[in-house]
Amino acid sequence: MSTVSQRPDAGALFGVYIHWPFCAQKCPYCDFNSHVRFGGWDEARFLAAYIRELDDVKARVGRQDVYSIFFGGGTPSLMKPATVAAILDHIGKLWTIQPGAEITLEANPNSVEADRFVGYRAAGVNRVSIGVQSLRDEELKRLGRLHSVSEAKTAIEIARRTFDRFSFDLIYARPGQTLIAWRTELSEALAMAGGHLSLYQLTIEPDTPYAELHARGRLVVPDADAALDLYALTQDMTAAAGLPAYEISNHAAPGDESRHNLLYWRYGAYAGIGPGAHGRLVLPDGQRIATSTEKNPERWAERVEEAGHGFTDETPLTLEEQADEMLLMGLRLTEGIDLEAMARRFRFAPALSEVADLESMGLLEILEAPDDDADIIRACVGPGIAPAAAMTHTRRRPTIRAIGTGRFVLNELVRRLSLKTQAVSPAVQQAATLRA
Numbered sequence: 001m002s003t004v005s006q007r008p009d010a011g012a013l014f015g016v017y018i019h020w021p022f023c024a025q026k027c028p029y030c031d032f033n034s035h036v037r038f039g040g041w042d043e044a045r046f047l048a049a050y051i052r053e054l055d056d057v058k059a060r061v062g063r064q065d066v067y068s069i070f071f072g073g074g075t076p077s078l079m080k081p082a083t084v085a086a087i088l089d090h091i092g093k094l095w096t097i098q099p100g101a102e103i104t105l106e107a108n109p110n111s112v113e114a115d116r117f118v119g120y121r122a123a124g125v126n127r128v129s130i131g132v133q134s135l136r137d138e139e140l141k142r143l144g145r146l147h148s149v150s151e152a153k154t155a156i157e158i159a160r161r162t163f164d165r166f167s168f169d170l171i172y173a174r175p176g177q178t179l180i181a182w183r184t185e186l187s188e189a190l191a192m193a194g195g196h197l198s199l200y201q202l203t204i205e206p207d208t209p210y211a212e213l214h215a216r217g218r219l220v221v222p223d224a225d226a227a228l229d230l231y232a233l234t235q236d237m238t239a240a241a242g243l244p245a246y247e248i249s250n251h252a253a254p255g256d257e258s259r260h261n262l263l264y265w266r267y268g269a270y271a272g273i274g275p276g277a278h279g280r281l282v283l284p285d286g287q288r289i290a291t292s293t294e295k296n297p298e299r300w301a302e303r304v305e306e307a308g309h310g311f312t313d314e315t316p317l318t319l320e321e322q323a324d325e326m327l328l329m330g331l332r333l334t335e336g337i338d339l340e341a342m343a344r345r346f347r348f349a350p351a352l353s354e355v356a357d358l359e360s361m362g363l364l365e366i367l368e369a370p371d372d373d374a375d376i377i378r379a380c381v382g383p384g385i386a387p388a389a390a391m392t393h394t395r396r397r398p399t400i401r402a403i404g405t406g407r408f409v410l411n412e413l414v415r416r417l418s419l420k421t422q423a424v425s426p427a428v429q430q431a432a433t434l435r436a
């Protein structure tokens with residue numbers, strides 16, 4: 001049993017994600033919605049479309065306090081600082097940006113110049129996340145990256161000078177990568193890290209050039225055992241360096257976690273603006289809807305110009321679907337997922353028998369409840385009103401987290417937990433809500 005600290009109620013948080021869809025070159029492993037336009041793009045037209053889509057979302061969700069803003073892509077560091085400033089200004093006019101809100105922009109080393117970073121900072125960006133990917137030049141070439149290690153190091157130094165908070169990404173479990181080679185590379189990365197590092201295992205995504213090479217046997221990635229060893233080494237080294245994992249691939253000094261990503265994983269609400277962006281909006285009547293937009297940048301801009309938004313999908317989510325999504329997101333986190341909070345929020349919670357089964361298989365860990373008030377009244381009734389059987393007490397639902405191989409089969413964990421999900425009776429719901 002471990003202890004988990006109290007966390008904020010993410011149900012009340014609202015973030016804004018802005019997707020910038022262009023890159024200087026398409027990396028062969030990438031399945032993100034990123035596009036290359038050798039003739040450039042009409043940045044003023046895209047800015048106008050972002051503004052219109054933000055207006056549309058405001059009309060749907062009403063007044064909000066913005067907890068975090070994230071410019072992702074694509075390569076947002078190809079945006080002019082003035083474009084970023086105009087988008088942030090507009091978000092500030094539509095909603096209240098909370099004091100200290102985290103405003104992150106993803107950057108690629110080949111598009112980093114000191115002046116540009118100063119421009120982003122002046123626009124309001126207070127955190128950058130740099131796509132370094134490897135500290136070996138030959139590996140960067142194999143990954144199809146345009147930058148060199150030297151450029152990556154320069155970008156990290158500019159970020160360190162310019163922003164209070166920065167992070168960079170590396171990809172490991174690359175073809176032929178040994179434990180010793182990764183240990184050396186990760187040591188170098190930790191020596192130049194700030195408070196946050198994202199360390200992703202290379203995955204072969206369908207319909208990418210890497211998938212074709214992999215299918216033809218021309219790209220061999222470490223097998224599952226080797227990948228697990230690399231993962232374990234990563235956890236040990238980052239923890240020893242004071243940047244323990246707070247999510248499967250993300251590591252931070254305590255307090256330096258990405259607040260925007262925590263908002264996703266704690267299942268907050270967020271607007272997804274721009275081509276191919278996904279969102280989870282909570283409407284004034286409490287209905288949560290999943291949104292996604294047209295992926296092609298120019299077609300997205302056309303849709304926005306015609307309809308005011310680029311949404312191709314706006315699906316209301318049932319409470320059961322929301323509970324499943326919250327499980328899938330929350331199980332990624334080291335802090336785990338509080339099943340009691342989940343039951344309060346959605347009136348659904350996995351059966352404890354299924355949780356115990358998965359725990360006995362070593363896929364889940366049950367964490368200690370965050371307080372000593374471990375009993376809740378199962379039925380909110382009194383003597384003489386209901387049969388004695390209705391007066392049974394039960395332990396507070398636990399916080400659970402995925403461990404071991406469970407971290408790599410989250411969809412399967414959620415499927416099993418979801419199959420045995422139980423509706424919480426209105427009486428228990430009321431008791432839990434009163435207790436909260």
Ligand code: SF4
Nearest residue numbers: 023026027030034074
């Ligand atoms: S720079 Fe990033 S988003 Fe663009 S193609 Fe490469 S991996 Fe994908």
